[in-house]
Amino acid sequence: MKLWGRYNSPYVRRVAVTMQLYGLEYQHESVIPFDEGKKDVAKVNPIARVPVLELPDGETLVDSAAIIDHLDELAGPERALTPATGPERRKVLKYVAVELGIMDKLVAVLYERQFRPKEKWHRPWIDACEGQIRDGFKWIDNEINGNWLLHDRLTQADVSLAVFWDFATRSRPNFFAKFYCNDIVSITEKLRHTDAFIQTEPTEDALSAKMPDAQGKDVAE
Ligand SMILES: N[C@@H](CCC(=O)N[C@@H](CS)C(=O)NCC(=O)O)C(=O)O
Incomplete structure (x- = not known):
């Protein structure tokens, strides 16, 4: 998996911390969603915002809440940081x-x-x-x-x-x-x-x- 966005973004960082707590490995693409970096982010998110999580098959997830929802699924209900029900x-x-x-x-x-x-x-x-x-x-x-x-x-x-x-x-x-x-x-x-x-x-x-x-x-x- 590849996580797009710098840890200076609190939305990116909460995703990154969650991945680390779940022991999920990822590559980090430390891009800035402003100025020159905007066009790179636009390749993976139509509104050029971070975080974006690129899955191994190339599918991209956008928005920290949607990404964390997927990470919780990967971690399973016992380990997920958001209770299941x-x-x-x-x-x-x-x-x-x-x-x-x-x-x-x-x-x-x-x-x-x-x-x-x-x-x-x-x-x-x-x-x-x-x-x-x-x-x-x-x-x-x-x-x-x-x-x-x-x-x-x-x-x-x-x-x-x-x-x-x-x-x-x-x-x-x-x-x-x-x-x-x-x-x-x-x-x-x-x-x-x-x-x-x-x-x-x-x-x-x-x-x-x-x-x-x-x-x-x-x-x-
Ligand atoms: N609701 C989004 C907010 C993401 C967000 O605002 N990201 C900022 C970085 S801190 C960004 O990409 N800003 C560039 C822009 O909005 O054009 C989330 O939770 O992921």
Whole structure:
């Protein structure tokens, strides 16, 4: 199998961590879905987005949720990080949906600040997204009442959460320093030192390195 996309993308990284946790081998095509890299990604995804998973027979899967659904099938119901049925499955799917929603909002703000000239940034839109990001993370943090979101069982909800929190705090360190989501920090710390996370460590990200708060300035600037 071949995984397309850099680990700097939180969507790619959650797929990669899942593959590592399942012990699935893959080649890594570390492409950027912008500028020059866009045309390469377009060969495997009509809308030129990552992640893409290319299967051994050449079939391509797009979108991290659809890819992870296939990986769960490969891992089998006993090992899958998303429970196969019942209330536990519904709970994990809900947590992951909220986490993906937070990421979509965070990425929307990053794109607004990266791709639009500063005088065209629309502050009410940024404020609305940041409110949803804050509310989402706070809600998840309040849901944690044990080692993991489902108490003693590690699930996809924890894996994605740790990948997303790590991405969030790297790309907007000043903004997230004021969040005080201690239980999310604790889950992230437990996973950050595992092989799956170490093997998928992002490289220096040109996109987030250009963000004002990654340079030590206030997010409102
Ligand atoms: N819902 C998608 C989101 C994927 C996504 O937004 N990927 C970004 C990289 S972080 C991308 O390819 N952006 C380029 C673009 O949207 O044109 C998923 O879960 O895979």
